[in-house]
Amino acid sequence: MEESPFQLAYGIEAMMPIEVNKESLRVRFYDEVGNIRAQTEELDILPEVREQARIKEEALKQRMALRYNKKAIKRSFATNDLPLIRNDIGTQKSSERKLAANWKGSYKITKFLEKDYYKVSDLKGNELPRVFLKGDFNEAP
Known part of the structure; x- marks a missing residue:
């Protein structure tokens, strides 16, 4: 499951203003007790989710660096080179x-x-x- 930056920072999923103003399924079936329980469960696993996101980011950076270094021209010069x-x-x-x-x-x-x-x-x-x-x-x- 892909987490949004908002969810990684605040631990909850954001609702768009149009979902709050107009009655959407999300608003209609809102259960406060179940929501609080689900939120505490999500906050408990939030460090793991952040760690997984960090690992994915580092893997992506490593792949990008490998791809760049494969194409980059390695140059080195010594004293008295022209x-x-x-x-x-x-x-x-x-x-x-x-x-x-x-x-x-x-x-x-x-x-x-x-x-x-x-x-x-x-x-x-x-x-x-x-x-x-x-x-x-x-x-x-």
């Missing part, structure tokens, strides 16, 4: 804009920093003033 750098980083000339090349370079990776960050210099040895992420690079053909 990658290209994305051209949309930094300033561009107004004449280039849309027709500009997507990648520029070659540049030389001079230092690997933590968590996929790199220091880069041009081929003459002049270090660029910023740090680059691994996603900013493309392997030179």
